[in-house]
Amino acid sequence: MAISIGKAGQNLKGSVPIGKVLFLIDALAWISALFIGVVLRYEFNLSSINWSAFAWFGLAAVILQFVLGLSLHLYRKGLRHLFGSFEDTLNVSISVIVVGVVLWIASLFVGQRWEISRGVMLLVIPLALVFVLAVRYLARMRVERLRRPAADSTPALILGGGYIGTNLIQWMMSDPKSPFRPVGVIDDNPELAWQRVRGVPVLGKFDDIAQVASDTGAELLIVAIGDADSALLRRVQDTANKNGLSVKVMPAIDRVVSKGVRGNDLRDLSIEDLLGRQPVETNVSEITGYLTGKRVLVTGAGGSIGSQLCTEIAKYGPAELMMLDRDETGLQQVLINVAGNGLLDTDAVVLADIREADAMKEIFLKRKPEVVFHAAALKHLPMLEQYPDEGWKTNVLGTLNVLAAAEAVGVETFVNISTDKAANPTSVLGHSKRVAEKLTAWYGQNSTSKYLSVRFGNVIGSRGSMLPTFTRLIMEDKPLTVTHPDVTRFFMTIPEACQLVLQAGGIGRSGEVLILDMGEPVSILEIAQRMIAMSGKDIDIVFTGLREGEKMHEELVGDGETEDRPFHSKISHAHAESLAPNNLDRDRFMQRAGKLASTDSEII
Template identity: 35%
Template sequence: MLLISISIWASYLFRFEGNIPSSYLMQCLTFCIVSVITCIVSMYGFHLYNRIWQYASIIEMTAIVRAVLISCAISLLFTFFISGSYVPLSVTLLSFETMLLTLGGIRFAWRAYRSLLVRNKKNKNRALIIGAGDCGTLVARKLLASEEAAMLPVAFVDDDPAKQKREVCGLPVLGNRSIVQEAIRTHRIDDIIIAIPTASKREVANLLEICKPTGVKVKIIPRIEDLIHGKVSINEIRNVDVDDLLGRDPVKVDLQGIANYVEGKTVLVTGAGGSIGSELCRQIALYRPQKLLMLGHGENSIYAIEMEMKRQFPQQQVESVIADVQDLKRMESVFKKYAPQVVFHAAAHKHVPLMEGNPSEAIKNNVLGTKHVADCADQFGAERFVLISTDKAVNPTSVMGATKRIAEMYIQCLDKTSKTIFAAVRFGNVLGSRGSVIPRFKEQIAMGGPVTVTHPEMIRYFMTIPEAVQLVIQAGAYAKGGEVFILDMGKPVKIVDLAEDLIRLSGFQPYTDIGIEFSGIRPGEKLFEELLTNEEGIGSTKHDRIFIGQPVNINRAELDFEMKKLEKVVGEDNAIIRELLKHIVPTFQNVS
């Protein structure tokens, strides 16, 4: 009210050079009162009293202009009807301009004050944003507007020549990605934010290669498919993960092919509480099975995935089954009750060093457990059975690898006489699975090091859990019977290089800020993994990331006899068990 009154009074004073004629005083008063009323009503109508001006933008400015314009127009009409005379045009224009400046100015002054406070606040990390597009601009604005944010953006880098040497949000666009290292030195950068959510995995990996030598922390905005589930906030700026370093684009799947064998079916996932099993449940639910059976031995992990599935897929019928695959009678009762048509067998002991010390448990779970579930699938007429296997089954040097190879051999034998289609899918290490190397590295870095690597020449294939599971489900669609599908894991990665990259991208220097220690190869491990045995050869599928190892001729009677012997030696001396494993899997290198 005060600002409007001052604006109109000042307009009359300017018009009449500081001396308002008595004949215009009543008109001035009338115009003032009417304008106060109409402007307040108009501003209420445009919700200008409900806005948070700390985040004001062009939308708020437009609303102020419209509110003042409509208010002035209505006030002029009412003033004419009440006073019987027109308000001078110069007064009209001056009052409109002054009201706009004062009503808008006082609001945007608050935003400017808050922004100044944030910019001048000490102890904030200076950030360089790569990408001056919509996403980078939004991130810069949010960081500039937040007192709690730990980072303060100081500049942009963008490959678009039209943006270079210009300013965005008051910050300079210094140039393209080639000047990143120079920008870090000249602007004392502490953090880099990659704000290109539409970028492919390969492009992100290339940017990370540029950032790695700088020694500053690197953050990344989530991919565009993640952003569509909610607004960008400073909390969604995440640390770089190893899958960003791998630089692989998302897996493309044949939705129709998968739907044909999953949709409307009863699907059983064993080991459903584990890293792979739980992700299988999440992704299978997308293809609308009639019923999803989640079987596991640990009640806590099964309860956790059950709650998640009910929250994310409320329409999906799910059934949690607490059971041990080692218990044949329990498996038979599960198959008899639910009659699953598709089985994904993910239940297994997977930790190599632990199984070296407990080979009997590896046999009971990985061999006999697989036999029980596979036999039930055959006996109760399941349509498909997909075994989750590992690259450690190829020329194994560990008990775990040998037991998984026997599991592969058994389902290949069973496939020859069964109406059920049996297949195995073999892949390497998955990032972020329980007990895997990457979470351990991150923990060690957070604690200040040292990071422990087993051997400087240790090499592994890596894949993210979601992409591995997508390819497993896809491979199930290609199965004709007896195949071992091999997933393309990309280029093998040196573990020590991975550790060094993680240290650098966390803002530290390897061997200087964070040490790396070599602890020696653990029992059962080998320096590099293979994906195919010599006998299997390789064939292609319709999918460029899935290959087929051809079935190997295995004598069913001999294998059954050896597996019975294996069952009898459970609990015996470890050396005896290893000798028998060596007899069944001749390529097993008994190094322990």
């Protein structure tokens, strides 16, 4: 009877259907068990055995097993029923025991006449159960052996023997095309010490990785921990680098639970993993309370923050989402993210410049947004140091234009996206965003609507930021430029920043500046060194010196600002100074930004 494993080890193909194979196995198991039981009962004296009675009991066992097997669905098509799940094993056991009990009861009535001892059936039942389950177990071992990754696949250590690690190993060990072969599990849980996870031994704790890698010949370390934070991942990378191991990571546990493990889930460790933090806990009810069913407008929708904000806002069911930007390509990209197409034939995208006051007022009066997220801004510090007027026109006057338009139509909630450089500002960028915060606070104090600002630091991977720049320089084998070996910055992932911005819009009070918790500042030099190490290239690092207006260490909270957190553990509320629009003065702004000679006039 030829049985072969299919292409992916998922199906059995042979000359006999699987159901028939299973029934024949069970029939032979019963006949064998009856024969052995009778022979043992009569102490191998074959002449004392009533072979006619043996045949009738054997036929009865086969028929009963067939009927019970059909009723319990033991003989369906499919490979899994050959070696069985837990439910299949239970059903097989039930069928064998029931058949055995029926035969034992029959032996009580006809045993004496047919010379079949009641003790024979008590011996036959466990024998038949062992035979039936043993055949399935051996079949399972055979199938799993044929399904295992090829011997030339990459030997891997699995960091984490929990749910994710178990599912990962199960996938690897059941896919002959898997490029990775688990050779050991690393887990600090003492309950798993010297255990096996899906047949793969737990060989030690995190501190044992070097020895285990040497003993097993592992070339890869896979992180299968759902709540692995950046600190752990940095430790993993350092350990892997010391021991010549590559590193890959698995997705979060909710992804594994909902969709299972897939071959493309494994990905290389990225610099974002090393800088990112735990997922943000947001109160969905607070967010939906002011977004769901409302007309929402996002300025700067084509930028990194703006586009992610649009993606997140769309999840909360706004009545209308208006995406405004002066960059038509950026609008096309955000439309693809939100609507799944880039046709640009919808009024969901608005091509306009916040510098144009009349255009802003016309758009607001026509579309009547109820919630506004103002993310449009110029953000490159050294560029604005060279062209401070551009910062004044966009970050100050542009913000004022949007605020005035919002006030004209009675916007319910206005959220101004600010930056950590607005705290004790020393640059044109910082001063321009600080003035934007003050203008927003003034509208908040002089309106029945809610106007507030949200301040946070650098966003990992945003367009034109440090990480994409470093990545490109490394790809082109060019040296990485770092301003100073001691310089640090705050970092946050784009999704985390946007989730906190949405949360802030729900809990913020009018006129406040809400400051997002950015965690600990990160050394730029360390980031550069890690990115070079991850690339495997020999890249130089060049120190250029701090640029004009640039700080060595950024601040999130300015002098005189409080850090009260009444509603959310990652959002601080600070009182913002206000500035009336009629008190704006370009010369005073330039003086404060260091672009005009000092005068005795009042400074903003």
